[in-house]
Amino acid sequence: MKTENEIMEIESLPLGKIISITCKGIKIRIWRSLIVVSGIVLAIAFLSYILCSDGFAQNVSKAAGSIVEQGSPEKIQELKDQRVQTYWMVGLAILISFVGIVNAMLMSVTERFREIGTMKCLGAIDSFVLKMFLIESVIEGVIGALLGVLAGILIAYVEGVFTYGSGVWSLLPLAWLLGVVAFSFVTGVIITVVAALYPAREASKMMPVVALRAEL
Amino acid sequence: MSSDTVISIKNVKRCYRMGGEQVWALDGVDLDIQRGEYISIMGPSGSGKSTLFNMIGGLDLPSEGEVTIDGAFLTKMNQKQLAYIRCRKIGYIFQTFNLIEVMSALENVMLPIIFSGASDEEAKSKAIGILDKVGLSGRYDHRPSQLSGGQQQRVAVARALANTPAILLADEPTGNLDLKTGEDLIRTLQKLKDDLGVTVITATHDNKMLAASDRVIYLEAGKIIDIKTKEHLSFSFGKIG
Numbered sequence A: 001m002k003t004e005n006e007i008m009e010i011e012s013l014p015l016g017k018i019i020s021i022t023c024k025g026i027k028i029r030i031w032r033s034l035i036v037v038s039g040i041v042l043a044i045a046f047l048s049y050i051l052c053s054d055g056f057a058q059n060v061s062k063a064a065g066s067i068v069e070q071g072s073p074e075k076i077q078e079l080k081d082q083r084v085q086t087y088w089m090v091g092l093a094i095l096i097s098f099v100g101i102v103n104a105m106l107m108s109v110t111e112r113f114r115e116i117g118t119m120k121c122l123g124a125i126d127s128f129v130l131k132m133f134l135i136e137s138v139i140e141g142v143i144g145a146l147l148g149v150l151a152g153i154l155i156a157y158v159e160g161v162f163t164y165g166s167g168v169w170s171l172l173p174l175a176w177l178l179g180v181v182a183f184s185f186v187t188g189v190i191i192t193v194v195a196a197l198y199p200a201r202e203a204s205k206m207m208p209v210v211a212l213r214a215e216l
Numbered sequence B: 001m002s003s004d005t006v007i008s009i010k011n012v013k014r015c016y017r018m019g020g021e022q023v024w025a026l027d028g029v030d031l032d033i034q035r036g037e038y039i040s041i042m043g044p045s046g047s048g049k050s051t052l053f054n055m056i057g058g059l060d061l062p063s064e065g066e067v068t069i070d071g072a073f074l075t076k077m078n079q080k081q082l083a084y085i086r087c088r089k090i091g092y093i094f095q096t097f098n099l100i101e102v103m104s105a106l107e108n109v110m111l112p113i114i115f116s117g118a119s120d121e122e123a124k125s126k127a128i129g130i131l132d133k134v135g136l137s138g139r140y141d142h143r144p145s146q147l148s149g150g151q152q153q154r155v156a157v158a159r160a161l162a163n164t165p166a167i168l169l170a171d172e173p174t175g176n177l178d179l180k181t182g183e184d185l186i187r188t189l190q191k192l193k194d195d196l197g198v199t200v201i202t203a204t205h206d207n208k209m210l211a212a213s214d215r216v217i218y219l220e221a222g223k224i225i226d227i228k229t230k231e232h233l234s235f236s237f238g239k240i241g
C-alpha cells in the first residue's frame, strides 16, 4: 500500500503555455477585456491629464516668476497653495483609478468562478489560476495605461492651446513630458496588477466545489 | 479494508453552517469501494449525494472523518497532490456538464490532457481520438452553446475520459437528458467498467438508472440507510417488473 510520500504532485505548466491559454481567453472574451481596459484608460487618462496640466501651470508660473523677480509674499503663498492643491488632485486621481480598476478586476474574476472551479476539477493548481489572472492584468494594464497616457496628454495639450495659445507646445521640457508619461504608465500597470492580486489569490485558493457553487 | 479497495470512506461528516444553524449534509458515512465496481448512490434530493460525490472526488474536504484513494489520505494531501488525483485518477461528469463556455469542444477535452503535462500536439490528437469515439467528429470547433444537450454531455464524457482515469464519478449525469440519451450514457459507463476495469460511481434519484450497478447505496439525510447488491436488485426488479 502506498504511503503519503509516494503521492505524485502535478507539475506546473510552463509559463509560455499559461500565457497562450490566457491570451486565447482574452481574445474570446474580448468585450469583457475591453471594458476592463477602458476603465484603465479612463483612470490613467485622468492622471496623466492632471500631471500634464499641472506641468503647464508650473512652467508658466516659473516663467512669470522670473519676470516679476522676487514676487510678493502673497504671490509665493498662492503658488504654494496651488502646489498643495495639485498634490491632492493627483492623489485623488490615483485613488479613483485604483477603485475603478479594482472594481473591474473583481467583476472579471468573480464572473469566472465556475470556470475556475471546473479547471481545478481537471487538474489546475492554485498557481495556474493566479498566474492566469496576473498575466491577463499585465496585458490589460499595459494596453490600458498606454492608451490612457496618450489620451490624457492629448486632452491636456488641446486644452492648453486654448489656455496658453500656441506657446503651449514649447511649455513643457521634453524630459518633463517623458516623466509624466513614465509615471502615469507605471502607475497604471502597477495599480492594475495590484488590483488583480487580491481577487485572483482568493479565487486560486478556493476548493473546486466552492468555485462551482458560486452563483452570480 | 481489502487489498482491492480503491476508495475508503470512514465516518465522514460534512457540516454546512446556514446562518446560526448547522446542517449535516453527511452524518457519518462509512463505505469501501472495490476496484472495478459500479456503484450507484441513490437518494432523494438533498440527501447528500453531491456532497458525498465531492468528498470522494477530492473537490471538498470533510468536516470529520477520512477519505482514502488507493490508501492515500485525501485529507492530508497538498493542493498539488489533490490536483494530480483530480487530473489523472478521477474523471468527473457533472449534472450540468460544467463545460467551459469560452472553449470549443476540442479545447475542453484537451485541457485536462494539457494539465497532465502533455504537449499541445499530443493533447490535440488524443482529444480528437476520444471525441471521435463518442461520436463527435466534425464538432471539434463547436462551442458548448452550439451543441445539443446530448452532445454537450458527450463532450463532458470525453473530457472525463481524457486522461484514462481509474475512477469515474458522475453526479446525476442523466438528470438533464431524455431517457434514451440517459440510457446511452449508462451503457457507455458500463462498457468502460467491463472493458477497462474503471470504477464507476454515479449519483441518481432515478430507479431506471440502477440496472448496471454492482451495488446501490441508499442515502437519506446524510446517512446510508441501505446497501443492495446486484443479485438483490435484479430480484426485486423481477418482482416489481
Ligand SMILES: Nc1ncnc2c1ncn2[C@@H]1O[C@H](COP(=O)(O)OP(=O)(O)O)[C@@H](O)[C@H]1O
Pocket: A213, B016, B017, B018, B023, B024, B025, B043, B044, B045, B046, B047, B048, B049, B050, B051, B052
Ligand atoms: N454549500 C452548501 N451550503 C449550505 N448547505 C448545503 C451546501 N451544499 C449542500 N448543502 C445542504 O446539504 C444537504 C445535501 O445536499 P446535496 O449533497 O447537494 O444533496 P443531493 O445531491 O442529494 O441533492 C442539503 O440539505 C443541502 O441544502
Ligand SMILES: [Mg+2]
Pocket: B049, B050, B051, B171, B172
Ligand atoms: Mg445533487
